Amino acid sequence: MFDFFCQSTAHFGYVWLIAGVSLLLFEVGAPGLFLFTSLAIGAFFAAAIAFNDVCIHIQCLTGLAVSVVAFFVLRRYIVRWSTNDHKTNSDALVGQEAVVVSPLGHHKIGRVKVGGEEWAAITTQGNAYQNGTVVLVVAVQGNKLVVQ
Numbered sequence: 001m002f003d004f005f006c007q008s009t010a011h012f013g014y015v016w017l018i019a020g021v022s023l024l025l026f027e028v029g030a031p032g033l034f035l036f037t038s039l040a041i042g043a044f045f046a047a048a049i050a051f052n053d054v055c056i057h058i059q060c061l062t063g064l065a066v067s068v069v070a071f072f073v074l075r076r077y078i079v080r081w082s083t084n085d086h087k088t089n090s091d092a093l094v095g096q097e098a099v100v101v102s103p104l105g106h107h108k109i110g111r112v113k114v115g116g117e118e119w120a121a122i123t124t125q126g127n128a129y130q131n132g133t134v135v136l137v138v139a140v141q142g143n144k145l146v147v148q
């Protein structure tokens with residue numbers, strides 16, 4: 001029974017190519033997963049092996065092994081590429097200077113202006129700040145800026 005698959009297997013190369021192209025089209029339909037891309041790479045390697053008239057069992061094992069390796073390699077580079085250290089929203093305000101608009105002090109919430117926006121603010125050490133004082137934003141606690 002297995003002799004049929006191990007005779008001439010070059011025609012399986014076309015099947016692997018069609019499978020690889022189909023998997024790439026699936027990846028276009030489900031972007032961000034990269035599983036189909038890994039499987040497509042494995043299928044293309046299996047096609048190359050098939051055109052060299054290698055047994056179907058070896059083709060499948062090669063396709064599977066290359067797919068697993070491709071998945072982990074792609075995952076490593078995609079995770080590294082997609083990670084960014086850009087601060088957004090209120091986290092971007094940390095380290096910026098602010099101007100006191102409403103006095104703030106120990107246990108008294110005031111208001112500061114940062115980049116044209118007013119924010120509620122508290123102090124870290126209980127210092128009192130009057131209107132017009134320039135302070136530094138050191139943290140964000142909920143919807144309030146912590147200044148010093």
